[in-house]
Amino acid sequence: MNIVITGANRGIGLELVRQCLTRGDTVHAGARAPEHAAELSALVQGSGGRLHVHALDVANEASVRAFAAAIPGPVHLLINNAGVRSRPDGLSDLDTDDLTRTFQVNAVAALRVTQALLPQLRAAGGAKVASISSNLGSVTDNSWGGAYGYRMSKAALNMAMRSLGHDLKQDGILAFALSPGWVRTDMGGSEAPTSVEMSVSGLLTVLGHLSAEDTGGFFDFEGKRLPW
Template identity: 40%
Template sequence: MKSVLITGANRGLGLGMVKYLTKHNKAENIFATCRTTSEELKNVAQEYKNLHILHLDVKNTTNYVDLSPQISKVMGTQGLNLLINNAGISTKFTKLNLVKAEQLLENLTVNTIAPIMLTKALIPLLKQAAELNKDKPVSAYRAAVINMSSVLGSIAQNDQGGFYPYRCSKAALNAATKSMSIDLKKDQILVASMHPGWVKTDMGGKNAPLDVETSVSGIFETVGKLGEADSGKFLQYDGTELPW
């Protein structure tokens, strides 16, 4: 791939993605966005000159327009091959008797509204890449959007209840993914939702069975295999299709 943009790249899964792509030389240019740059991300950027750190607070949708010129400054007219909407949050108290309106709103803002509006803002660059790589099949090597979702966003697999802010925001993101896949089909842009597994991160906690490296390598192995028939699907990091 010529270019990949990852949101929420300063820690956890996003940082793991950045490390994987740089270490394995999977992309010519990597754009890592975050609200606050971590020391670890800075260190990776010092080692790999093809990693570009861009400031982005996903809650501030009005600043999304600033991203395209920064990407184009590096990429010229090559556009953006892969957008990974990874930035996300989860709240602690999510049982029905404890849930608060502000928790629901914050989760929806970061986990649902931000990916939709950022994709909207970057459509011209994705279209540019899709057109430039029209000799390639519909895939991440042409142009694609991967929305990092969660199995907790699956309505069919919800057998525990609770988690209202997070579940609702991820179910809504899945709905957006499906609509995006339909709306961007004519532009030959692939769109899919992906569950990274239950991963040992600040969000996933120490009891999670999966380490970041295993999840990330699975994610990119799966993304690399996706084709036109996979657009609009909800997939696990290992390629298993999940029910909506």
């Protein structure tokens, strides 16, 4: 299987690369600064030529186009993983310029990358697009407020995946928003209850089981359908 993973230099993205390589996939990994992604670069040596690392700034149109042009088809699975969260992000400390950047990286970029890779996705004849969202993007589940930029961007990402689920169905391409849970990464922090290995293993298992009847849906790493 040919897989594309964005934001692959650390955390969930890096572990996605590891586990996909372990199961025998060919991976095209995007990182904003590959020259500083030491752990990702180290994986290239043992990949048997199955890991290809590319420079990718998902918020930059030219960078995304160059990235897509460097990837031969078909692409069976695209995982839009690149994301940011700035803190503090409560109302009193809100930086609206930073909020706009968060929205660009977390929401708009997933559409930008998907659009650029559409020819390769169509060539796969049954591809899947998965965007890493968050429970914090659920409007229904917002019981304590705050986290404005992150919540808003992930809610927008969810809507994008919902629309892609409808619009790409005719091409045989399925689209999903996936929540990895609260994970022990640089973003999630050391108090998070879920290891990155467990989260990623769950995400890949869920992706393997999701079908056409699930397209446009929002699921967690254990396969539970989440409320919008």
